[in-house]
Amino acid sequence: MKMTSAQGSDDPVLQWVTFRLDNETYGINVMQVQEVLRYTEIAPVPGAPSYVLGIINLRGNVVTVIDTRQRFGLDTAPVSDNTRIVIIEADRQVVGILVDSVAEVVYLRQSEIETAPNVGNDESAKFIQGVCNKNNELLILVELDKMMSEEEWAELESI
Amino acid sequence: MSRTVLKESRSQQTLQSYLDALLQDAVIGLTESVSQDEFQAAVLEEQQRDVQRVVPLRQPEPVQARTVVAPVVAPVALEPQPQPLLELPPELAQRPVAAPVEPVAELLPQGQTPVGPPAQLSGQPEWGEEPFECLLFDVAGLTLAVPLVSLGSIYPLAGQELTPLFGQPSWFLGILPSQAGNLKVLDTARWVMAERYRDDYREGLQYVISVQGYEWGLAVHQVSRSIRLDPKEVKWRSQRTQRPWLAGTVIDHMCALVDVAALAELIASGATRHLKGVPS
Numbered sequence: 001m002k003m004t005s006a007q008g009s010d011d012p013v014l015q016w017v018t019f020r021l022d023n024e025t026y027g028i029n030v031m032q033v034q035e036v037l038r039y040t041e042i043a044p045v046p047g048a049p050s051y052v053l054g055i056i057n058l059r060g061n062v063v064t065v066i067d068t069r070q071r072f073g074l075d076t077a078p079v080s081d082n083t084r085i086v087i088i089e090a091d092r093q094v095v096g097i098l099v100d101s102v103a104e105v106v107y108l109r110q111s112e113i114e115t116a117p118n119v120g121n122d123e124s125a126k127f128i129q130g131v132c133n134k135n136n137e138l139l140i141l142v143e144l145d146k147m148m149s150e151e152e153w154a155e156l157e158s159i
Numbered sequence: 160m161s162r163t164v165l166k167e168s169r170s171q172q173t174l175q176s177y178l179d180a181l182l183q184d185a186v187i188g189l190t191e192s193v194s195q196d197e198f199q200a201a202v203l204e205e206q207q208r209d210v211q212r213v214v215p216l217r218q219p220e221p222v223q224a225r226t227v228v229a230p231v232v233a234p235v236a237l238e239p240q241p242q243p244l245l246e247l248p249p250e251l252a253q254r255p256v257a258a259p260v261e262p263v264a265e266l267l268p269q270g271q272t273p274v275g276p277p278a279q280l281s282g283q284p285e286w287g288e289e290p291f292e293c294l295l296f297d298v299a300g301l302t303l304a305v306p307l308v309s310l311g312s313i314y315p316l317a318g319q320e321l322t323p324l325f326g327q328p329s330w331f332l333g334i335l336p337s338q339a340g341n342l343k344v345l346d347t348a349r350w351v352m353a354e355r356y357r358d359d360y361r362e363g364l365q366y367v368i369s370v371q372g373y374e375w376g377l378a379v380h381q382v383s384r385s386i387r388l389d390p391k392e393v394k395w396r397s398q399r400t401q402r403p404w405l406a407g408t409v410i411d412h413m414c415a416l417v418d419v420a421a422l423a424e425l426i427a428s429g430a431t432r433h434l435k436g437v438p439s
Contacts, residue, residue, distance in 0.1 A: 024322060072325040116324060117331065117343050119426050125326030133259075133336055139324040 019099040262312030297381035373423035387410035
């Protein structure tokens, strides 16, 4: 059962699903997460953009899986027992993102979130929503809707 | 030639050519390979030229410096004579990676409040109008001087890990959790020696020096000592169109004087994205 963020508060508590990529911990808004799947075989799609790993069959529905490492500018890594596919809803589409592992759901107050530096021209920096110190660890909070451009989201729909 | 001597002569040549490149903007006809005497002669020539040329200083725009409340750990007494600035307590090297790093030294001069000086992107800055204290530190073999009034604390990088953020420029090393908050760390070498930067310069970074009033820190290889400078000992840059963070050259010490507040202001304001000559 998903809990909603605190209503009527000036400093709402937000829930974030955290996952690991390349030894860093990232967080995404729990409201955008539909489910988390164990790694399953991903069927490549010929002619798909480089950031698309392929498609999976999710209870009769075709879901496109995105290469999160490529989106984040990280090197590729082998699949392990902890690898997961997080099914999310972004830009009115349901897609999967491949991550090294899924950690936990954390509760963060809006005031605890610091804005990330905005000093580069790289488009990929724009979907870092902020950073937060939690449990002696720095969480990088990601805004999934901005993970891709409008053109890229449109391209995903046609796969 | 022994390796040490070879290394020293190479670093001297590097420093020489670097400082010569700085002066080429103002000194016409100064070639890159200039001997020590020619360098000093060029500096004197430029000083005379500056006396004849009246350049109105641009009024600094008021800057809202963000106050960073730093815990007082161990105030450092600034000595006029060269002395080692700090000694690392051995236990600092064994701190857990995840714990916020504590500063090994506070660089607030006595009587100073923890608010950085306003950034000024041209002419002689306010802190340079009277004798001022400077911290010397080493970046990839290059000695730089920074006014003490612009600095906050020194944080050791031993046993610490910076959290990188994707999509950031190459000079952004990552975030260092500290007692004063999350410190954004920049690769100083990429800024001050962009044209001769090597990837291995990222190795051996030992300290992060925070900029007073900003959430930014400079990653450096070594921290040396503090010195006291008279404004006359500095060849000030009257125009800072390029490299606005470079305030001038300390003649006697043959090192560049960095206006870190100007650099932090550039970065914090987002102006670096549109500035020419910024390392990408």
